[in-house]
Amino acid sequence: MADRHQSGIFREPSSHHVFLEFGFRDAPKQLRLDGLSVAPISTGSEVVAFGPRLTASLDVLTSPPGMRAFAPIEGIQGFSAPATQQDLFVWLHGAERDELFARALDWREALAPVARIAREEQGFMFRDSRDLTGFVDGSANPKDDARFRAALLDGELAGGSFVLAQRWLHDLTGFWALPVADQERVIGRTKPDSVELTGDAMPPDSHVSRTDIARGGEAVKIYRRSSPVGGVRDAGLYFLAFSANLDRFDWLLQSMFGLSDDGRRDRLLGYSKPVSGSFFYAPPLDVLLACMG
Numbered sequence: 001m002a003d004r005h006q007s008g009i010f011r012e013p014s015s016h017h018v019f020l021e022f023g024f025r026d027a028p029k030q031l032r033l034d035g036l037s038v039a040p041i042s043t044g045s046e047v048v049a050f051g052p053r054l055t056a057s058l059d060v061l062t063s064p065p066g067m068r069a070f071a072p073i074e075g076i077q078g079f080s081a082p083a084t085q086q087d088l089f090v091w092l093h094g095a096e097r098d099e100l101f102a103r104a105l106d107w108r109e110a111l112a113p114v115a116r117i118a119r120e121e122q123g124f125m126f127r128d129s130r131d132l133t134g135f136v137d138g139s140a141n142p143k144d145d146a147r148f149r150a151a152l153l154d155g156e157l158a159g160g161s162f163v164l165a166q167r168w169l170h171d172l173t174g175f176w177a178l179p180v181a182d183q184e185r186v187i188g189r190t191k192p193d194s195v196e197l198t199g200d201a202m203p204p205d206s207h208v209s210r211t212d213i214a215r216g217g218e219a220v221k222i223y224r225r226s227s228p229v230g231g232v233r234d235a236g237l238y239f240l241a242f243s244a245n246l247d248r249f250d251w252l253l254q255s256m257f258g259l260s261d262d263g264r265r266d267r268l269l270g271y272s273k274p275v276s277g278s279f280f281y282a283p284p285l286d287v288l289l290a291c292m293g
Contacts, residue, residue: 004159004284005152008045009225009242014093017123017227018104019238021086021165021278022115027057033110033292041103044094048288049163049280051087060290061283064157066246070164070277075257079269081166084276086118089165091225091240093123119276121167121238123227132228132235133175133271135187136194140212142221151223151242159284162246164222166239167229167276175271186267203267210255210266220248236272246279 055063073081090107092100108117131137142150153160175183180191188208189196196208203209213220224241243249251260258265283291 004286005148005161006047006159006282006285006288008047008091008093009151009161009223009282010147011045011093012225013125013129014045014227015095015125016093016097016100017121017229017238018090018092018100019119019121019123019165019227019229019240020090020092020104020107020117021119021276022088022090022107022111023118024053024087024115026114027053027087028114029057029059031058031292036106036110036292041092041094042099043096044092044100044103046103047089047091047282048292049089049091049161049282050291051085051089051278051280053087055281058291061287062157064153064160064162064246064281067162067281068246068279070279072277073253073257073259075259075269076263076265077258079257079265079273081253081257081274081277083278084119085278088115089163089278089280089282093225093227119167121229123229123238126228131226131237132170132172133183133187135183135189135191137226137237138224139189139194139196140208141224146221147223149244150221151244153244157284160287161242161244161282162249163280163282164239164241164243164249165276165278165280166274168237168239168272168274169230169234170236171271171273172235186271204262205264205267207256207266207268210264210268211252213251213255213260215251220251222248222252239274242282249279 069085188206256266
């Protein structure tokens with residue numbers, strides 16, 4: 001299962017990121033990009049994924065079961081998540097920002113005749129892999145082979161992966177105004193060393209509580225590769241996650257936005273809000289190469 005995947009999904013750590021979302025004028029049957037997706041990036045990696053319009057239109061691509069566009073979420077207490085579904089996603093990440101930027105320019109030029117850049121975000125590692133809130137990001141990510149089970153499809157589409165991409169905007173002023181102990185209750189972990197709260201110390205509306213969920217007796221696991229993005233005026237997070245099942249993203253978001261059975265919402269939504277949302281499919285590497293001509 002694991003040997004067909006796009007290796008950039010799992011390559012860590014990365015000091016720099018470029019996230020590109022493209023909207024196509026028309027849904028093509030073929031892409032001709034002259035090997036752009038296989039040319040190496042110095043000390044960097046590339047992941048390419050397709051939205052539902054392209055998974056349906058490209059001749060050599062089999063749309064995975066359940067593939068669909070991201071739908072807007074209307075949660076409780078006025079909290080919501082917009083849908084800004086795009087057609088093509090390119091994630092560049094690695095150690096040398098200039099090389100990533102050069103590859104991003106190559107993508108812009110290659111797709112200029114058929115598509116526009118609908119969203120561009122520049123990501124970076126903040127201190128010791130922390131979110132801009134100051135908390136360690138991705139502490140609960142699955143490790144080793146569990147990453148593959150969480151992120152990759154099996155069977156005929158082995159190595160493919162569903163992708164959730166969202167840009168979040170933080171209210172850092174509001175969050176930092178909270179005492180550190182209250183910040184920890186919002187997140188569900190200690191701030192200095194990322195130890196999960198336990199027992200009565202763990203609020204049911206903490207971010208950890210709302211995202212540590214199960215369906216059918218099994219834990220809902222995804223593999224996240226999020227990154228801080230933005231400038232001082234629009235600081236936030238590019239939430240990027242991979243899953244073997246698209247429904248897992250829905251279940252987690254429903255739990256966060258108060259749409260699950262207990263009717264509780266994630267308290268973190270009071271300090272961070274999504275401003276975009278798309279689903280993509282990252283095909284196995286051999287299928288990607290065939291798509292790119």
